[in-house]
Amino acid sequence: MITLHSNVIEDEYTAYIKEHYDFDAQRANNVSIPSFTPPKEGWNIIAIIGASGSGKSTILNELSKSYGGVKSPSFDDRPIISNLNLPPKEASELLCAIGLASVPSWCRPLHNLSNGEQYRAKLAQIISKNDLSIVDEYTSVIDRNSAKAMSNALQKYIRRNNKKIILASCHYDILPFLQPDLIFDLNKGGVLERGDCLPRPTIPLRLYRTEPDTWRIFARHHYMSAALNESAQCFVAQWDDKPVAFVSTLTLFGRGIFDSVRVHRMVVLPDYQGLGISRQLLSAIGGIYKNNNTKLFIKSVNPAVGFALGNDPRWKPTAHNMKFRADVDKHDWLKTKSHQSRTSYCYQYIGPPIQGFDNLVLPIDKIRRLRSLEGQLSLF
Numbered sequence: 001m002i003t004l005h006s007n008v009i010e011d012e013y014t015a016y017i018k019e020h021y022d023f024d025a026q027r028a029n030n031v032s033i034p035s036f037t038p039p040k041e042g043w044n045i046i047a048i049i050g051a052s053g054s055g056k057s058t059i060l061n062e063l064s065k066s067y068g069g070v071k072s073p074s075f076d077d078r079p080i081i082s083n084l085n086l087p088p089k090e091a092s093e094l095l096c097a098i099g100l101a102s103v104p105s106w107c108r109p110l111h112n113l114s115n116g117e118q119y120r121a122k123l124a125q126i127i128s129k130n131d132l133s134i135v136d137e138y139t140s141v142i143d144r145n146s147a148k149a150m151s152n153a154l155q156k157y158i159r160r161n162n163k164k165i166i167l168a169s170c171h172y173d174i175l176p177f178l179q180p181d182l183i184f185d186l187n188k189g190g191v192l193e194r195g196d197c198l199p200r201p202t203i204p205l206r207l208y209r210t211e212p213d214t215w216r217i218f219a220r221h222h223y224m225s226a227a228l229n230e231s232a233q234c235f236v237a238q239w240d241d242k243p244v245a246f247v248s249t250l251t252l253f254g255r256g257i258f259d260s261v262r263v264h265r266m267v268v269l270p271d272y273q274g275l276g277i278s279r280q281l282l283s284a285i286g287g288i289y290k291n292n293n294t295k296l297f298i299k300s301v302n303p304a305v306g307f308a309l310g311n312d313p314r315w316k317p318t319a320h321n322m323k324f325r326a327d328v329d330k331h332d333w334l335k336t337k338s339h340q341s342r343t344s345y346c347y348q349y350i351g352p353p354i355q356g357f358d359n360l361v362l363p364i365d366k367i368r369r370l371r372s373l374e375g376q377l378s379l380f
Helices: 012-021 025-029 056-066 088-097 115-129 144-160 212-217 277-291 303-310 333-339 364-372
Strands: 002-005 030-033 045-049 132-135 164-169 182-185 191-194 205-210 233-239 242-251 260-268 295-300 315-317 343-349
Touching: 012 025, 045 056, 045 144, 056 132, 056 164, 088 115, 088 144, 088 303, 115 132, 115 144, 144 164, 205 242, 205 277, 212 233, 212 242, 233 277, 242 277, 260 277, 277 295, 277 303, 277 343, 295 303, 303 315, 303 343
Parallel strands: 045 164, 045 182, 132 164, 260 295
Antiparallel strands: 002 030, 182 191, 205 233, 233 242, 242 260, 295 343, 315 343
16 A cells, blocks of 8 residues: 655645534545556556546556656657657557558657647657556547557557556546556556456448548548549548548559459548558458459558558458569669669458448449439439
């Protein structure tokens, strides 16, 4: 048990409280908080949960003394990826793993990022500096869906790299996504529970065919050109009526290629990265196309995409997978050279067809006509 005490300087205000409320102000500063000592082995993630004022920060301060203190995040005006003090490849992999896979965001200073992106960047730096990380007020400054996405990405990275992290939060909604090995619940008097068996809730995404104008919401987060081909078929996914992801496709042309499309642009907004939304969205679109006897291909240099599809049985690598990009002008030596070190991740959707959504892949002018007739009665 941790006991905190400090003497109260009595004055006319404390005298008033004692007289009118029969409360001795000295008693207010005798606070007992359940102590917590982590097991030496057998865990990667511990969550300390409790209401505001329950003693979470006090416990973390005591723990940090036991572990020799914890380094706090510190950023200068360089891009956030330069502030991680890791080799470039490792720094990019860490940012992807923490759910901050937006390449343009890597190249911005911390103060130019959203609250959610800043929080992920700071968390990435803490993890890069410590084998055991201690984080207070976890996800307190970001919206709840962003907190769930980041928690899911964080737990996968921590376990994959066999690191340890102790987090304190007042939010219970993150626990099924964080999957902590142990939960120390101060709201229950310091009960220690297992948390790695909590079932993760499903995420209800709604897929819509959309107009190309929707791309403006996502364009600045794309790592390549922000231009969108006018003939692209565009799709948007929403979570709780908020747009979270965008995918567009183009007809694929070439010798011996028939009834095929390729992914043209794909963006998951930074606050929602880390939940596997891109993989599920691509697979849904691939299944709808397959039901219309159309093949879906994707070619990307983003390692997060390559890792996700490479571990999904609904996708198979093509002959060009993990090869250097060759889709450049062979006569333009400088342009070709700039692509020589960029590996392409190339996959084809081979999962099951998805029925009942054929209208999503109709020509856009036909979709407009169908929508204009909604709610109208016909007398013929």
